[in-house]
Amino acid sequence: MKTGFRVFLGAFIALGLSWCGFVLGPVLQLGTQGQTNVLNSSEIYPNQRPGNATLGLQVYRAYGCAACHTTQVGQDGVLCDVVLTSAGANPTAVNNLISSLKLTGLSKDEADAVSGRISAAGGKTETHIIPVGADISRHWGLRHSVAEDFLWDNPVQLGTIRVGPDLANEGLRHDESWELAHLYNPRSNVQNSIMPSYKSLFITGNTPSEDAKNLVAYLLSLRADVSLHDAPFTTAAAPAAAPQNAASQK
Amino acid sequence: MSDDLKTSLQTDAGQKGPTAPTWIFVLTLLGLFGAGFYFDRHSGWFDSQVYAPYQSSDELEAYQPKSGAAALFAEGKKQYGMICAACHGDDGLGKPGQAPPLAGSEWVNAASFKRVEEIPQLGLTGSVHVSGQDWNLSMAPMGVALSDSDLAAVLTYIRGSWGNKASPVSDTDIKAMRAAVAGHAPIGGESGLNAIKE
């Protein structure tokens, strides 16, 4: 090449293409997104976080909590369970059939086949959609995180590494007193915790400052437990959230 | 010429050096092909709703939980697409000379489904006013081969889509209707429809 211009042109095209793909595209597709409906309901999702939780997000950012915590749940797959809702006119035949069939952990095609057989025998079934994955088994979430979960956040604090547990559904797991105690001295309610204490968030003793209260409000507002079109699951059959304030953090 | 340039340049005495061998271009093309294949299967083709682990919007739709009315609705949509949409349109707007609109139709939206449920079962010929327009066509009994629950699903779907907000239809209603009108002739136009007791 004899001119720097060709290098610049090539760089312009190369960077421009990736700019279109990873900046312009997502801004147009995700940056214009609005609220959505909860599946099979007229409820809107997500609601804006309450005021002190929005302030709490700024505390989260200022203290760099995202350096250790993520707020995104992954999902490795999805399975179906077939559940009998009515035995129909011929209960004995249906029950005999059911005892010979596998009803849980099926793929969609298998579930359709099974429910077809049960319908033919006169019974009525419902297919439950169950998300599966390492994070979900660990009770860190009921389904994978989606763009709607972060709609109102500025800045979005997804986090990149799990030095501490994922917080996407922290609001389902603990209450205010647990969170405040954890910030004051993490080892007081989680044995072997490696999290540093944040006594600077407290005034004289363990009275929480405004920042601490707002941060806790933000943490308690973190929940992604509704079924959406892009993250479907059958609500009634979802794995139960971890028991409140479990003695050892799972 | 300076040391720096002499060692950098390869233009001395035509020493341009070997060109990039063909195999790397072949490798690149194969790589691009494989990449396209992978992207086709896993990307959901830029659909904003498809997230990992789902790999296509069809797969996502299949895994939408359906129960009760929602299941009926989804099944009805599928059946409608297969049987009715050809004439009445996917948008329910119909086509002049082909089929009247279902969206906003006073017959579809009537509080009682007793009149509209007989149309796919018996067929309809003769003139009918639909949303202020006159239609004089002939519809075959397109729903006669459907099962009770499938026909109920289609009617539920029609009565609840495109702005229509009428009540669903159940398979027991269809069963009762089929028993009552067994052997009847196609409905004769608007007067025939009005003759059906609501």
Next chain:
Amino acid sequence: MNVIEKKYSAIDASCRVPLLVLFGVAAIWLIIGLALEIIASLVFHNPDWLANCPFLTYGRVLPAANDAILYGFVMPAALGVMLWIFARLSESELLLPLVPIVAGNIWAVGVLVGVVAILIGDSTGFTWLEFPRGGSVLIFAAFLLIAVSAMATFGARRERELQPSHWFLLASLFWFPWIYSTANLFLVAWPVRGVAQAVIDWWFSNNLLFVWLGLVGLGVAFYLLPKIAGRPLQSRYFALFAFWTFMLFAPWCGIPQGAPVPSWLPSASTVASFLTLIPLIGFAIVFGNTIRGVNVQCKGGPYCYAKFAMVVFFLSALMYIATGCPHCSGVVGMTWYMPAQTYLQIFGFVSIAICGAAYESLPGIMDFELPFRGFVRAQHWLFMFGLLLLVVPLAVCGISEGLKMQNPNIPFSEISHGTLNYLRVSSLGLFLLLLGALLFAINIFAMTAIWQTKLAKAFAATLLPYPETGEVKS
């Protein structure tokens, strides 16, 4: 001294003050950055040390440390080396030398403002973009100023044909302003809505850490290797092919698998990561052929640095590309494997390449030998062992952590506790790197001091009414 040597002596001399400023700024920030990294890593030895001081809490010190090293050390030093390479390849003195001197000072202030802002809680919250408006504007302005001087020097070249180093370094001069301004505009100035912010942050981080550092490191290495080995790059066309394909594919990597974004984004990154193997193969072949059979004794000098940097480049790139595969990413995605790869790229590849170039250039620029020649080899060994102790435990920790995370029966607190020993060993690695950085800084500042003393003596000599001895004033 013959004519050519005199010309090169003049070229090198013209780079003197700009490079002393840029290397000086870089050396100070490398030390501060590594010190901050060590402070951050103390939390894994005892979480309650320094825990109640909000300015030194892990979540602030770590981003401050990372940014201090990348923006405070890597970038100014890289730009300094770039100016020198452009001057030498152009066979012209550095044009507008005052501009980089001013820019270097602006740069130092910008990094200071940014680091302090992070420590007091004003971080923007975006990885690798934590400097809020003040710091980022100063750095951006300083970069553009240095680019002006670089382009002017490039434009003055007599041999119009571009050299391989030109391709990489010119591309890098273009790359950074675009990605930095886009990221700051779309994330800090007028933030976009929702998770699109995260996508732009990932795009920026990939283009900065993988593409930009890659372009700079390769540009510097592909200048040093042929120069010291005494033979041209083998082959130029291969390098050109690898250059274009690297620029085409690499910018599309970086979206983590399993991220809460529509799957076309991580799929695009998977595809791009796989395709980036092609330029990597190209660079490996060019590197291998260029150094094969070369009989140069490097003795821990710049040639060793350049070779070390290239080998680490391949390792780090392979580590990065592996995360494009959903199966691998599912295991190591959010573990210590990721920072391990980043440290390998920054400390092992780019820093080593830049330090090698600095050691190669400084004797000529200053017109006297390095005051502590043995430090060059010492720093080489310190960095090598430091990297080994830093990166290997973190990478192994990440893989082990990731595998354990797949088993929901292992409580998380047990997994996180199990990472501590690895993290403690990695602190030792940081310490060795800091020692190496000190050796680098000592040479730079010693040279600056010697030069200033010489200047002072020469100046004093002009004030004396009579020459002190019979020497001819030079």
